[in-house]
Ligand code: BES
């Protein structure tokens with residue numbers, strides 16, 4: 074069925090019947106992977122009818138009855154529409170308007186698909202025995218796989234959850250336990266009742282059974298907080314608990330609204346598809362997003378945990394208390410949380426200088442996919458919730474949060490907070506849409522928020538503008554700039570649609586480098602700006618701190634002037650890092666030659682900021698993967714060595730005492746880049762340290778991944794064997810992930826084949842981590858070929874195993890194939906996936922093909938000049 078068709082056919086449930094309360098009992102059987110359930114739903118019938126329609130999927134319904142106020146009980150006839158996941162209960166009497174209770178007895182399977190109510194596999198602390206638990210993942214629309222319900226975000230209700238589970242297991246849900254007693258039918262089981270939830274959407278319901286330890290505390294407002302960990306690892310929960318206990322009160326104060334539940338728990342689930350899920354009162358995580366080993370975790374992992382926790386806790390208000398009316402507004406939920414997570418981490422951990430990292434990670438990461446013709450607007454009309462997976466991407470998250478950041482800057486923090494508070498208050502326990510937020514922010518700020526924002530979020534607005542700066546004339550002490558806007562398209566093609574934006578633009582100059590000289594709202598294709606009192610040779614830069622969503626193209630003289638404030642670091646790191654990023658993009662688009670980019674990078678030689686280097690590493694990484702297909706790759710590696718040598722010498726191999734965390738993150742990155750550029754001294758040192766590591770002298774976790782990666786790349790079969798052994802022996806997922814990433818970095822074809830086997834065959838790698846291995850395998854030219862062959866041969870099996878709606882499939886495609894440079898392969902890839910008919914990867918395939926074609930063009934256009942430049946160096 075085509076996308077169009079599903080959209081047309083899909084209809085949301087009507088509001089003629091609305092649920093107000095669910096009384097739910099679930100009994101899981103972990104030996105047979107089945108569960109029994111019972112639910113009694115209080116419903117209001119608003120129009121007379123003889124049937125009730127709700128959602129259910131993959132459930133067996135054993136009985137349906139309806140009770141009215143007068144208590145007469147009606148037996149219902151049950152019909153399941155598997156395709157549309159609907160359950161229809163028909164009665165032989167007409168139901169008049171009024172209140173009823175619908176009771177359903179049902180059962181289902183505890184699957185291994187990581188959605189609905191699904192199983193988790195774990196071992197006893199000694200690693201000897203395999204055990205199972207079960208947990209839920211309902212967003213966006215898998216609650217219906219666990220119990221029949223009105224599974225749409227705007228059918229909010231309260232929930233009383235009861236779990237019946239073996240006594241030795243913990244039973245945990247959104248709310249605190251109100252009673253726990255022996256289960257009358259079996260004394261080895263217990264019946265755990267949880268307090269009633271606030272009025273909320275079905276996708277936020279959660280329950281977990283399994284063996285867990287925990288650490289706990291209370292936040293400054295008295296909210297009880299626990300972090301549940303695997304048995305024997307409660308120490309690993311302390312870091313997240315500490316963050317959560319700071320972040321939760323921070324939000325309560327920022328929003329000026331109390332957290333409404335008596336407890337806020339977080340739990341590491343052994344098998345988990347995503348990073349984390351914000352279930353109200355019980356946030357679930359994959360363990361690398363929550364657990365920190367005080368001795369063995371890297372700083373990078375700590376930062377990631379801080380970010381994820383801050384993200385999910387923001388949803389407790391923005392998402393849970395106030396919820397989008399429909400999935401079309403998912404971007405707002407996710408974009409907002411992806412912005413405010415930085416605000417919270419910055420408050421609690423200023424040493425991460427996290428806003429600078431926002432520009433390198435979040436801002437810069439949407440600029441690339443959003444420049445593709447195959448991009449999509451932030452707000453996408455969503456018919457069937459199955460279409461959600463498609464927008465669970467960089468556009469919703471990174472562009473969404475960048476848009477919020479721009480808006481926050483445009484109206485200022487006071488107005489933003491005030492408007493936000495009013496919005497959250499008005500829609501508490503209700504549903505809403507994006508425009509309602511804009512109108513509150515407009516009211517609070519007296520600025521035309523709606524008008525400005527719609528050009529960034531609405532349905533026609535794919536992409537973002539390129540501002541071209543043309544200097545018109547010089548007079549004494551005044552400069553005249555002509556700015557023009559047009560959509561920036563990655564491969565340089567013209568924008569047929571002629572899209573235009575309302576762009577808040579800032580300009581600053583050498584004479585006052587730490588403040589904005591001029592601010593305008595550009596709402597025309599072209600504007601002329603006069604800068605007074607700016608000398609003829611002063612540099613001029615647009616987009617102070619990279620807040621606006623646009624790229625800038627300067628004339629070559631103007632770009633050359635920016636080299637000085639890059640080199641002497643007058644510009645902020647945010648500004649420094651984006652200049653090279655913009656230039657690289659302009660080179661890809663054919664506006665400039667990559668020779669200009671390589672020249673420009675030399676002004677960063679004495680750079681010492683982690684985030685600026687991270688941004689450079691990313692752009693130069695793209696170029697590297699291109700030049701790997703040339704016969705002058707060695708010369709490129711020599712260039713790269715020169716670029717990074719100064720910072721590498723400063724940093725060395727070993728951490729200094731009380732070192733800034735950013736330095737601890739910079740070191741491994743630089744070592745890795747130097748090593749991969751064939752720096753023999755670094756390769757030797759890595760080999761030496763790896764040997765010692767195997768002998769028990771453990772490598773500092775901050776550089777461990779780098780060492781593993783280098784020995785994998787430059788080692789042999791024995792090394793691979795050693796990495797695999799370490800993998801199997803490791804009992805921390807963070808360590809396993811480091812090893813898996815490293816394994817894929819070998820450039821030996823046979824070894825790559827073995828890594829792929831290791832990832833998908835046998836019991837070594839959890840399904841949740843397999844993409845990490847596969848993506849890593851595709852990071853080299855040799856590996857990419859092998860992965861592509863693997864995908865062609867095994868696609869059907871992968872779809873079967875992961876489920877045709879699985880987001881993992883998207884990552885298998887866009888995480889592995891974009892770095893080819895052969896147009897013919899772009900065609901092959903497109904043809905192959907067109908034939909497989911896997912709807913979920915349609916957009917990813919388009920993006921991959923477009924990227925490959927762009928890279929092929931760059932190669933044709935620039936290769937000769939780059940070769941010449943590099944040989945002269
Ligand atoms: N609510 C999302 C998870 C989600 C989104 C589930 C859409 C189903 C459909 C959650 O808040 C989230 O965004 N998780 C991120 C982590 C975050 C730090 C970006 C994830 O899982 O990667």
Ligand code: ZN
Nearest residue numbers: 384406407410
């Ligand atoms: Zn989120």
